[in-house]
Amino acid sequence: MIRTLSDAVTIVEFLMSHQGKSVEDAIKEANIPLPLREQINKYFAPPLEITPPDLILGSTQQIPRCNPDNDSLQQYYGAFQRFLIEEREWDKSTVGTLAETSLDLVERLPKPDSAIEFQERGLVIGYIQSGKTATMSALIARAADEGYKFFIILGGLWKDLRAQTQRRLDQEITGESDDSSDGPFVQHDGNVLRWSRLTQSGPEGDFRAGTSTDFNPRTPKLAVIKKNKRIKNLMKWLEKTHVSLSELPAIIIDDEADHASIDTNYGKVGDDGEPLDPSETNRLIRDLLRMLPKCVYIGFTATPFANVLIDADSDDDLYPRNFIATLPEPSRYFGPRKLFGLGMNPSDLSPDEMEKPVLDVIRDVDEGDLDQIDQVLKHGGNAPSLLSDTLLAFILSSCARLARGHEKSHFSMLVHPSQQTNPQRIFADAIEEELTLFKQAAVRPARFPDVINRARKLWESDFQRVTREQADKDLVEYDFDTIWKFAKQLTESIEIKVLNYRSSDKLEYTGTPKRYIVVGGNKLSRGLTLEGLSISLFTRDANQYDTLLQMGRWFGYRPQYYDLTRIYVDKQMAERFAELARVEDELRADLRKYAQQPNPPTPEQLKPKIRNHPTMVVTSRYKMGAGRPISISFQNTTQQTVVFPVDDKSLLTSNINAAHAFVKGLPVKTQSESQEGMHIWEKVDASLIIEFLEAYVFSREARDVNRQNLVSYIKRQINKGELTTWDVVLPKGSGKQEVHRWTKDIFTRKILRSPMTTRSIRVLSDPNDKTKWQALTGRDLKDPRHGCIMLYLVDKESGLKNVKKFFNKPEDAEDILGLYLIFPESKSNETIEYISQN
Numbered sequence: 001m002i003r004t005l006s007d008a009v010t011i012v013e014f015l016m017s018h019q020g021k022s023v024e025d026a027i028k029e030a031n032i033p034l035p036l037r038e039q040i041n042k043y044f045a046p047p048l049e050i051t052p053p054d055l056i057l058g059s060t061q062q063i064p065r066c067n068p069d070n071d072s073l074q075q076y077y078g079a080f081q082r083f084l085i086e087e088r089e090w091d092k093s094t095v096g097t098l099a100e101t102s103l104d105l106v107e108r109l110p111k112p113d114s115a116i117e118f119q120e121r122g123l124v125i126g127y128i129q130s131g132k133t134a135t136m137s138a139l140i141a142r143a144a145d146e147g148y149k150f151f152i153i154l155g156g157l158w159k160d161l162r163a164q165t166q167r168r169l170d171q172e173i174t175g176e177s178d179d180s181s182d183g184p185f186v187q188h189d190g191n192v193l194r195w196s197r198l199t200q201s202g203p204e205g206d207f208r209a210g211t212s213t214d215f216n217p218r219t220p221k222l223a224v225i226k227k228n229k230r231i232k233n234l235m236k237w238l239e240k241t242h243v244s245l246s247e248l249p250a251i252i253i254d255d256e257a258d259h260a261s262i263d264t265n266y267g268k269v270g271d272d273g274e275p276l277d278p279s280e281t282n283r284l285i286r287d288l289l290r291m292l293p294k295c296v297y298i299g300f301t302a303t304p305f306a307n308v309l310i311d312a313d314s315d316d317d318l319y320p321r322n323f324i325a326t327l328p329e330p331s332r333y334f335g336p337r338k339l340f341g342l343g344m345n346p347s348d349l350s351p352d353e354m355e356k357p358v359l360d361v362i363r364d365v366d367e368g369d370l371d372q373i374d375q376v377l378k379h380g381g382n383a384p385s386l387l388s389d390t391l392l393a394f395i396l397s398s399c400a401r402l403a404r405g406h407e408k409s410h411f412s413m414l415v416h417p418s419q420q421t422n423p424q425r426i427f428a429d430a431i432e433e434e435l436t437l438f439k440q441a442a443v444r445p446a447r448f449p450d451v452i453n454r455a456r457k458l459w460e461s462d463f464q465r466v467t468r469e470q471a472d473k474d475l476v477e478y479d480f481d482t483i484w485k486f487a488k489q490l491t492e493s494i495e496i497k498v499l500n501y502r503s504s505d506k507l508e509y510t511g512t513p514k515r516y517i518v519v520g521g522n523k524l525s526r527g528l529t530l531e532g533l534s535i536s537l538f539t540r541d542a543n544q545y546d547t548l549l550q551m552g553r554w555f556g557y558r559p560q561y562y563d564l565t566r567i568y569v570d571k572q573m574a575e576r577f578a579e580l581a582r583v584e585d586e587l588r589a590d591l592r593k594y595a596q597q598p599n600p601p602t603p604e605q606l607k608p609k610i611r612n613h614p615t616m617v618v619t620s621r622y623k624m625g626a627g628r629p630i631s632i633s634f635q636n637t638t639q640q641t642v643v644f645p646v647d648d649k650s651l652l653t654s655n656i657n658a659a660h661a662f663v664k665g666l667p668v669k670t671q672s673e674s675q676e677g678m679h680i681w682e683k684v685d686a687s688l689i690i691e692f693l694e695a696y697v698f699s700r701e702a703r704d705v706n707r708q709n710l711v712s713y714i715k716r717q718i719n720k721g722e723l724t725t726w727d728v729v730l731p732k733g734s735g736k737q738e739v740h741r742w743t744k745d746i747f748t749r750k751i752l753r754s755p756m757t758t759r760s761i762r763v764l765s766d767p768n769d770k771t772k773w774q775a776l777t778g779r780d781l782k783d784p785r786h787g788c789i790m791l792y793l794v795d796k797e798s799g800l801k802n803v804k805k806f807f808n809k810p811e812d813a814e815d816i817l818g819l820y821l822i823f824p825e826s827k828s829n830e831t832i833e834y835i836s837q838n
Helices: 005-019 023-031 034-043 075-086 092-106 131-145 158-173 230-240 278-291 336-340 368-378 385-403 421-443 448-469 480-484 487-493 546-550 571-595 603-611 616-624 649-664 686-696 707-718 767-777
Strands: 054-057 118-125 148-153 220-226 250-255 294-303 323-325 362-364 409-416 494-499 515-520 533-538 564-570 628-632 638-640 679-685 724-728 739-741 745-748 786-794 816-822 834-835
Touching: 005 075, 005 546, 023 034, 054 131, 054 571, 075 092, 075 131, 075 158, 092 131, 131 158, 131 421, 158 220, 158 294, 158 834, 220 230, 250 278, 278 294, 294 546, 323 571, 323 603, 323 739, 362 571, 362 649, 368 385, 368 421, 385 409, 385 448, 385 480, 385 487, 385 515, 385 533, 409 679, 421 448, 421 487, 421 515, 421 679, 421 686, 448 480, 448 834, 487 494, 533 616, 546 616, 564 571, 628 638, 649 724, 649 816, 679 686, 679 767, 686 707, 686 724, 686 786, 724 767
Parallel strands: 118 294, 118 323, 148 220, 148 250, 250 294, 362 564, 409 515, 409 533, 494 515, 533 564, 724 786
Antiparallel strands: 054 323, 628 834, 638 816, 679 724, 739 745, 786 816
16 A cells, blocks of 8 residues: 555656656556655656756865765665655655755765875855755765764754754764654664764753763764854764774865854854954864865865855865855745845846846835834833734735645744843733734624724735736735635634744744744844745844845745735835845856856965955944955856936936936947947047046945945056056847937937836846947956946836835936946956945
């Protein structure tokens, strides 16, 4: 009898390969039980194209690499893969992608039985909330099959995060736990060596030197420890071993690798309320590495502007000199590309894709809302209207998920009112009181007509509208009366949790499905998973960098409910996050570009390019605890204006007038497709470019692409004999838009750009324009003497078909002039310096 998905897969595969049957015919022939048929169809769905990680490789020290080419030897990985299929119900495409990714990574590791000792460093760059732990598990399982014996996971700074990572690895790797409710667990064959768990899954399960005496070099060992003095405890334990440490080839995985430096932990406290000393943590990690004769350190991060990427060149530092792997964005992953548009990097976009509306799930928090929240945080009292609205949104979103059949899933809401613990408790009390009101309205709706009318209005004007706009057949739309039937069941199951170092509250995603409202601050900033997160509220009191990362935890997999998610945040924070997301996307694109070159640079050769990446400024501002000099370079980059002073019509008009004067003052045009095509002026003197940039009014919120940075950089390059001449380009524009007249014989069309926020767009340029300019001029970006500037005119009507608009009143509207600058490579590598402070 067929009982498990694994059995069903085996039989269907046999019938397909040996008898040539289709999936449907094989299912009928094998009489697969109905509960398994949907999973089988999902498993055998046509595979998506598997994209391997982009790898930048360094020296291999002539040490043989792992070569896992024998499936029969993949005992730990085979069990892990079966677990994903049977228990996690992963589809074939996702399992295949993870298999290829982990294979590519393990092939970069030295063979553990090598006679040569080794100390290697690598970095894996993933995406926020994108299944990073699954990649770690896959790598551990494959490395264990290859003969690595000691796996140390540096699991963050908090007890809850460490315990969460331990539980996950117990489920997927060791197959056992000190708490049976943590299951389900991976099932290993009886002849496989059992794992030695040096740490446990409870909050106090971190490593203690006296709790383990297993020095057997044959058994694989797993320790999940916090990045603090526990590292020292582990080193003391290793000092007592009676076996040679060279018999314990080790892999150290540093989860959230960019969180082990002094900048990221400035002003933070640990579980005990004491300030963290990241420099000490960094030193302990290096001391541990030196103890292990055969060791590979692998950092995992989703925010690649980490100090681990830019620190000093000392031999024992954590810089990933042996490999940098950039993982592909997973299929069905809901990240910045879907929130802010299908792509933020011009090279990823076609002109049509640029006009597709962003997903409208960010809700603005205005000053009045913030003032109300401040009063509650200081003096207590009833829930402010904003908090009531977000709580109601969570109830509606969750009811809709229940209507869609998600009753076995977890639902979560995140509230970040303050970094301080007392205000968090005050806020939780206000939520509790407001939740009581909604519970009563769910039981006796006729007695609370105002609440029901509010709920109906929010559902119909917001949630139903957004679902309709997505035009996604997998998103079922329901009317208000249908979803409100679930309100009583839902509100009775909601639990409010306060997560901070003073609270004993914990998140337990075991047993029955949970419905959590989580109130917290710093403790939520890194890694801690909120299952089924749908509604998030952030206020201005939150630390900038941590809040941006917390906003990122909204990303991930949102199958059949991404339209039901909402982020409530003030405009400034939303725009900063959008900027950070765009910057990260650009850096990933750079890493992909370097990896795909015929002769790619090594990680050490790449380091100066990363250190001087102009948009590093954004992260440094948020991460630094005090001011310090920052150097940036625009060499070999493209820069564009994406935020504009739209709140002042006179400034927009001034920019258009400055552009007209600039164009009229240019020398004779050298290239032109047609009267309304692309117009090019070649080898324009740099002085005219500087004069125009000094006349152009940049937005006050433009952090990198602003007058000071651009003019200062160009002037310095001119002094070095570079950027002395420029090509000026007026692109053709959109074929359907209104024609704009620059001079009596020069016309182009305006472009449409969907607003990302009320003041910004996700991308200005059309990637085809850069290609066309190079084709017409034969310009080589390796020549440091020549730059290029393109002028785009964004139609003031942009966004009228979407919810977000640049201008709500016609009398305030004006076309927006945007700039796109192309900088060549530089031989001088000149930078500009300034002081950045919090």
